[in-house]
Amino acid sequence: MIPALTPELILYATAIGLTTIGLAGVVLSVHLFRMVLSLVIAEAGVNLMLVLAGYRWDAVAPILTSLGEQPAMVDPVPQAMVLTAIVIGVGVQALAVSILIRIRQRYATLDRWEVAERMDADIAATAGTPRDVSQEAPLGERPLPPIPAKRVDPSGSES
């Protein structure tokens, strides 16, 4: 039974669809940057969802235009929340991108499995433990790209 395409269904479907696309993107992507981008989409969807939670038929933006009788206004609280959520999202994304740049420099790849492999090897090497995973073609046939010869200063700051 498919309900009729009411406006609310379309709006909800858009919001949830964006979220779902984002989530699916995060799950399906192999490239870390795409994962971050998918996250942005998902956040957009959920922000839309938040705005919709305060939406009201036939209402105007919550700004007083005159001191007299007011027309119906939509709920201002979700709008404030979305404002906050967007800015939070921007901060997180910027941080994510800056970390991605560093990973790209260090590991010469942004493939999530290759990065995971490198990270595992790194952790094991620091600890001095043998790696506890099967070495038989862990990633398929493709060999890992070579690590850039000119390693950046490990402390990540100017030298």
Next chain:
Amino acid sequence: MGNLTGLLFAGGLGFMLLAIAGGLDFGAPPMLIGSAIQAQAPAETGATNIVTSVVLGYRAIDTLGELSILFAAAASAGLVLGRRHTSAGTQTEGGFILRTGGGILFPLMMTIGFYIIFHGHLTPGGGFQGGVILAAAFFLPLLARPGAKLHHSTLSLIEGFAGASFILVGLLALAEGKAFLQPLLIQDTLGQLFSAGTLPLLYLAVGLKVGAELASLLSRLAQTEASQ
């Protein structure tokens, strides 16, 4: 196989969420606190833009938290990328139009940015929006002349003091025996630039802070090119 499962799962989840969200009464929100705020906000905060009164009044601590998140992100990016600008010089110079346009646009964008910030309590807009425009204004010359360096020390000074002044305004209220972040100096004249007491000040702080954080984040990202 994995991809198919992922897609199916995501689709399934979307369907479930849709089914659940269908339970909401769309278009007629309960507006329990929403309508109360609409009724009281003008008197309590002196702002005609009710979103502003929520952002800077009722939920000011959220805004503070959000500024802190931006600050944290910028500081973290600084920690991650360091002050090492690996290949800033290798990029090509922007063309003539970009350079000239950037020069002309910079003061304009600054003006618009500040205008939006100062009128945040009256009209749509506010610290965030204005701050983003300010950041864009600062970013423009950077695009035009990749070699140019933003004054990070100045930026961090603005970052620091803008954020601090937000809190200090809040503390001022506390010192006067009121609650933390309580709006002060509210006047009865709605719709005027100075009607909302300390709210424009807060928005100025927010705007500067957002602008500075974004500018420093963007410039960091721009100046740290992933070496191949």
Next chain:
Amino acid sequence: MNGALALTIALPLLGAFLLPVLMRVSVAFGVWIGPAILAYGCWILGDLWLTGSMQPFSVALGGFAPPLGINLYADTLALLFALAAQLLGLIFWPFKLDQDSARRQALMLLLVAASTGLALSGDLFNLYVFYELTAVATFGLVAASGTSAAYAATIRYLILSGIGSVLTLFGIALIYGQTGTLNLAHLAQLAPEQLSNELGLAAFLSLLIGIGVKAELFPVNTWVPEVYATASSRLSAFLAGLVSKLALLIILRLLLLVFHQPEAAQVILILGILGVVSGELAAWRAKEMRRMLAFSSIGQLGVLFIAMALPDGQGMLAVLALALHHLVIKSGLFMLADGWGGALQRLRGSAAASPLAAGLFVLFSLSLVGMPPLPGFWAKFTLITELAGQTEPLYLMGLTVFLLATVVEAAYLFRVAAIIYQSAPQERRPDEIPKAGGLSLATAGLFGAGLIATTLLIAPVGDRLQTIAAQAQDVDLYINTVFPATPGASQ
């Protein structure tokens, strides 16, 4: 007086904003700002704790009465954890001085402020904001160790946490769309009518999974081993010790105040059991100290989730006792791991090199596996008596899993103890034997002393915990405190 509560959040934020500037002006002055602010926060909270009549109170931020504005809710539980946040922030302060120390210290201040906010805030969206602030500050601090592995671990954590926030926001949107309010007390009033349905359950589960990322809830905790293995020990201690508990506390508050569905508790119970199983079993084969502690922490958090799933907040006391106990123990153990990083096999002979550290390790391990009369035993005792009293077979299964997991836990912890106490291999030079020493050993010693003191004072501590738990369990008290019967009486 009560208004000063807001200072515990505002001052660290202020300090964080100004720290980079101040450090540039004068390093000698700047380094003391952070500790001073945290010490002052401790003093405020300690003062409230001691002088207050143990009655909860609510602070309206911005002077707007709660359902409209945001309030801080301070009962003894919240005060306790806020105090713990400030105190642990002070204890785990990143003292190391280098060119990044201003940023690191600023991030630490932000982390402490956010943790305090998580403990105190009484508003759902505000909790989300503080939760995100915690997350971002954590990312920065983890990445600050500067190793490639740390970056990779951070980005994985970041993406997972990002999805978590998406789900959290979705849950908030559902709740707001349904009720039109965000205040926890207000929600608690409305919940029986409006949220005890499918939609409420779905909202809660979204929040659970979203916030669960930080609380090391079973399937969304895969970031834990890598992050704890790559971050600095002090940060790992803070994260495993405090931040995970705070996330858990939020879930507990939500469960207690707003969502009373038995299904919610069941999901938590199942995930908790899986968490215990996966964490403790994975720790069994861990070859490295910090990874072992990370897995063990997952297991312990699973136990906390089991306790939380007890109906009607009966598990409150157990959750509280276990959480505080785990906080002390894991912090101490991570501090020991600071000097004892690396492969476990390399630790042979380190007991002779640093006997105090080895003794502390044994003490912590004993308490963790619940040897009486150490506090860990009492914490576990409160849990199992509650669990055994349940008639649902799932709870008894939780009990069984918990007991079996304890055996596994004892086995791997004491395998390490045995390695530590073995004599060093002949071919190793004495200076190659890892030593635990300096600041981290002193910190671990502090926690050890606290543990022993608690053992000696177990009866009064137990009584106090019971009072705190009873107070936190009282939904009516929460509502009445936030919305006092006499209008205008809100502070």
Next chain:
Amino acid sequence: MTLTLLDELLLFSGATLLVALFIGRGLAAGWMVTILYGGQLLTLLKMAALGYGGGIIASSLSFTVMGQNLSWRFDALSWFFALITLGSALLSSWFACGAWERSYAKQGGNIWLFHLAMALNVLSMLILLASGDLLSLFIGWELVSWAGFLLMALAGGVATQAAMRYITYAMAGGMAIFGGLALVYSSSGSLQLDAVLIAVESMSTTKLWLLVILFGGGFGVKMGLLPFHLWQAPAYAETPGPGSAFLGAISSRMGLFAILLVLVKLFGIVNIDSLKIPFTLIDARDLLAWIAVFTIIFPTFTAMKQNDARHLLAWHGIGQGGYMLLGVVVADAMGGAGGLLHVFNHATYQAALFMAVTAVIHRTGTADLNKLGGLVVRMPLSFMVLLIGIIGLAGLPPMNGFVSKWLVYRSLLNEGMPLLFLAAVIGTLGTILSVYKLIHNIFLGQLRVEHEQVKEAPWSMMAPMLILAAIIFITGLFPGIPLAWVASVQEVVGLPATDYTLGGVESVSGSLDMIWVIGVLFAGFGIGAVIFYSAGRSKRVHQLDNYAGGHFLSADVRYQYSDNFYAGLMHLVGGWYRGSFLWLEKSVISLIDFLSLVMQGLYRRANAEFYLLSTALFVMAWVVI
């Protein structure tokens, strides 16, 4: 507030611990600690009224934590076990003083830690024995477990591995008890003995079964009951000499104490008797009895295979525990008396045997049964002690082991359990065979060249050994002395009390008077000796004056038939039984290992986002559907 006698005892014991802790590194520390054990024993003897008349001495120590009352008190049961504990602690500690201590320190051992661990063990055992409710019982139980771990792990190396194995078993047992405790609490709402006693009456059969399994299994781990016995022998054997004497004498008996207190006293043998195993003729009590019997047989035959004297003795320790449980489970007057008396007797001869073996190790440096022999000419007194000890262990007259085993056998026959009797006799057969291996391979045969300069053990070690030998003989001659205590214990735990006389028991179901038995025995020996010496046809020959296969042996070839002892029997018995338990243990560990690998893989190869997505999907689907 006046101190009760129990307070004094616990304080005394605590003071001993502090002395060991703070001045344990000093020269005379060993002697000082020994004297303090003596003091504790005297304090205990001041409470002797408990052992004869019953009654209760409470400690003024009590707490209320988290709504739970914790109290401590002594009754006849506690007193009996405390007597054995302190006696063996005193003698073991005495044995450790002086010569042994010095050589141990010379070999790199930490004598301070040793004394500390001993004192800690004694204190924790006393706390356990004094427990006045189930919670304090559990606290004491765990304390004893961990204190034992400390003593076992002392020696490092192999000992640490054995101790690790022990603590894993002990934790598993402890957690079973913990779970049982929680179940009891859930039905009685309290852990006080009286409340539990009432709650047991109305408990469902299922719950009672569960509790019997949990408690029986948990306590059984410490007793080394099958199939949880694998840890015990290596752990005890690798403990430093006097420590193994102490542990072998008393440590695993704490399990029996707990079984007596919980299963016998609280749950009641009758209640356990009513737990039928479906589709079979036996009930839970029979099950316990058969477990006890198999615990006698298997470890005893495993003992026979051991080539290390300490391991051999330790394996016997497990087997003898079976007799005790068997006696208690039979639960008539004689069986109970036999089981309880065996606790006392076992402690005496086991300590004596471990000490004798330690004395041999002290002088020769080895306990390997294939590298010793003929020491009777060098260490005659140690030989005597060992001989007395193994006669006790084998359960032959005139030593005390005979009395307790006789009581158990007699009760099995009385109660009509011939199969169990037969099995127990098979166990005794194995005991006799293996203790012969022990004494033969160490003391008989020809002296090895490298041991020609060996001297008798020093007096600091000899004295406690001789005292123990004397006790073994005296309590064999006058079993009425310990039987008096045993009778009060039986009354306390609710078993029928036995009618004892100074020389044994006197009842309708059977009588034994050791004074007569030994009188007759010695009269027989006397007659034999008179005939032997009056005939005057014997001739003393040197140990090396010997021949084999018709050839005289030259003095440079020493002959000692010790390698592959009992080869034929061993071939017959095979290693399958021990192997099967080892296999069981290994497979559990492999299973955990495998699961652990899976879990690590789960975290390592994690597609974390996918986990999150699928979890979200499942819970949402659950909500919607």
